[in-house]
Amino acid sequence: MPERSRWIDPAPLEVARPRLPWWTHSPRWALVLVAPLIAVGLAVWLTVVVARKAARYPLAFAVVLVLVVAWHGWGWPVALILGAILALVLVGWWWRFRPSFVRLVLVEIRSEWRRLIVYTPVWLRTMRFCHLERTVNGKVHVPTFIRVRADGWRDRVTVKLLHGQTPGEFETRAEALAHSFDARTCRVRVVGPRRIVLDLIHGDPLTQPVPPPSLPDGTDDTTPTKDLERVPVGTTETGRPWLLRLFGSHLLAVGATGAGKASVVWSLLWSLAPMLRSGLIRVYGIDPKGGMELGKAPELFHRLVFDNGLAAVKLLEELATEVKQRAASFRGSKRRWSVDCGVPFLLLVVDELADVVAYQTDRKLKERANSALQTITSQGRAPGVCVIGEIQDPRKEILSFRHLFPTRIALRLDEPGQVDMVLGDGVRERGAVAHEISETTPGVAWVKYTDRREPVRARAFHITDGDLDRLVDYVTADATDSATVHELPARTVDADPDADDVVGEAA
Numbered sequence: 001m002p003e004r005s006r007w008i009d010p011a012p013l014e015v016a017r018p019r020l021p022w023w024t025h026s027p028r029w030a031l032v033l034v035a036p037l038i039a040v041g042l043a044v045w046l047t048v049v050v051a052r053k054a055a056r057y058p059l060a061f062a063v064v065l066v067l068v069v070a071w072h073g074w075g076w077p078v079a080l081i082l083g084a085i086l087a088l089v090l091v092g093w094w095w096r097f098r099p100s101f102v103r104l105v106l107v108e109i110r111s112e113w114r115r116l117i118v119y120t121p122v123w124l125r126t127m128r129f130c131h132l133e134r135t136v137n138g139k140v141h142v143p144t145f146i147r148v149r150a151d152g153w154r155d156r157v158t159v160k161l162l163h164g165q166t167p168g169e170f171e172t173r174a175e176a177l178a179h180s181f182d183a184r185t186c187r188v189r190v191v192g193p194r195r196i197v198l199d200l201i202h203g204d205p206l207t208q209p210v211p212p213p214s215l216p217d218g219t220d221d222t223t224p225t226k227d228l229e230r231v232p233v234g235t236t237e238t239g240r241p242w243l244l245r246l247f248g249s250h251l252l253a254v255g256a257t258g259a260g261k262a263s264v265v266w267s268l269l270w271s272l273a274p275m276l277r278s279g280l281i282r283v284y285g286i287d288p289k290g291g292m293e294l295g296k297a298p299e300l301f302h303r304l305v306f307d308n309g310l311a312a313v314k315l316l317e318e319l320a321t322e323v324k325q326r327a328a329s330f331r332g333s334k335r336r337w338s339v340d341c342g343v344p345f346l347l348l349v350v351d352e353l354a355d356v357v358a359y360q361t362d363r364k365l366k367e368r369a370n371s372a373l374q375t376i377t378s379q380g381r382a383p384g385v386c387v388i389g390e391i392q393d394p395r396k397e398i399l400s401f402r403h404l405f406p407t408r409i410a411l412r413l414d415e416p417g418q419v420d421m422v423l424g425d426g427v428r429e430r431g432a433v434a435h436e437i438s439e440t441t442p443g444v445a446w447v448k449y450t451d452r453r454e455p456v457r458a459r460a461f462h463i464t465d466g467d468l469d470r471l472v473d474y475v476t477a478d479a480t481d482s483a484t485v486h487e488l489p490a491r492t493v494d495a496d497p498d499a500d501d502v503v504g505e506a507a
């Protein structure tokens with residue numbers, strides 16, 4: 001019997017062979033031949049990058065160039081002195097002209113920094129993990145980011161979509177994108193064909209109350225009709241004025257209790273102060289809470305009703321009749337209300353709209369109120385009548401004609417579903433998370449304008465009781481003190497028998 005071998009055949013080695021880059025397999029002579037080409041390619045790429053940066057930041061590029069030339073020409077001490085002078089100039093700029101320094105220097109540096117540190121390292125990985133890439137014939141295509149603009153509280157990242165890709169794909173992955181880029185939320189804006197901007201939010205510029213501007217001195221010569229289309233009521237999160245249209249629209253402010261609905265109304269009246277004083281605008285109010293809200297400044301109103309009963313319904317019916325009469329008198333002569341048409345612009349403010357149109361216990365009164373309000377909202381825009389309704393519950397069962405309010409403002413809401421009811425389907429996905437507005441920031445709201453795809457986040461002015469007293473003093477002051485006062489030729493006794501009453505009530 002042959003002697004058994006002491007050796008056992010080894011098991012086949014089952015390790016994955018490392019995949020080496022292609023060039024390690026290439027012969028040495030080929031590499032030597034190709035190396036200069038690669039070096040030239042790299043040099044061209046570097047030149048293009050530097051040229052692009054130089055074109056984008058010509059001043060910074062010129063400064064660096066001067067420093068380098070000085071270093072080479074006269075040595076490092078000269079370059080150091082020049083650098084120190086430059087630093088002093090920058091400090092002086094920051095000290096004396098901070099806004100322009102922030103806009104032209106700080107934002108650019110911050111943008112480049114965040115591009116390098118936050119976005120470049122993880123962009124590819126994030127696109128792949130969020131399934132926003134496409135693979136065709138084994139080749140992976142990834143949407144590219146073109147530009148980063150860091151505003152301090154948000155980064156605006158411009159993205160070029162792949163062919164066949166929709167902004168909706170980014171909207172559905174907004175949460176994942178926000179987490180990937182260390183942001184609180186991510187909103188998607190469409191800025192052009194195949195171009196979107198990701199707003200990656202990591203701060204809130206609206207945490208502090210917004211004080212109202214000083215009341216105009218009444219000497220500015222403004223065009224009232226235009227003003228009624230762009231009434232400032234606060235500040236948007238980008239720092240622009242928050243403007244609302246009164247002429248040709250109706251407003252619905254929806255929010256939970258304490259969300260700051262009233263501040264939208266007071267901010268409007270604040271900005272309309274000169275027109276209230278001159279009598280160009282006549283304000284009516286219904287406050288079913290017994291005057292708790294609008295009763296703070298009754299002098300601003302031509303007529304104010306403090307319940308939701310017969311008096312409120314009668315007021316609504318009178319206004320509905322006025323709308324019809326105006327429409328009949330305008331027929332044939334003019335298409336819509338204008339400053340010189342001889343009648344004032346009418347503003348109806350209904351605090352707690354639901355009390356008037358839904359919670360009214362008398363069925364007949366409720367029907368009359370609904371019918372009158374529907375007439376005003378459906379026919380009142382052209383004849384110069386605007387309704388501002390405040391409501392807590394936006395359901396159709398409560399307000400069946402909410403579609404007749406073209407401008408809808410969502411303040412802090414309780415549930416995501418309410419956001420859809422107020423602002424429309426899909427607007428929440430575009431970032432309008434009104435149900436996430438903090439209780440500590442009353443007056444913050446989301447607004448959806450009909451002519452803009454993206455909703456706007458803004459905060460109304462904080463009008464304190466002291467401000468209201470000043471507003472009342474301003475509006476009730478003797479109008480003849482002021483140089484402006486929209487002296488409307490049409491508002492004579494002949495043209496409008498009530499004209500003096502209007503001035504009398506409002507001024």
Ligand SMILES: Nc1ncnc2c1ncn2[C@@H]1O[C@H](COP(=O)(O)OP(=O)(O)OP(=O)(O)O)[C@@H](O)[C@H]1O
Binds near residue numbers: 258260262460463
């Ligand atoms: N724009 C604002 N900025 C700062 N604070 C505000 C603003 N609006 C309201 N507030 C504050 O929030 C609180 C509630 O405001 P407000 O009564 O206007 O809310 P509301 O929505 O009208 O409430 P309700 O439905 O109970 O009448 C008040 O103390 C008010 O001072």
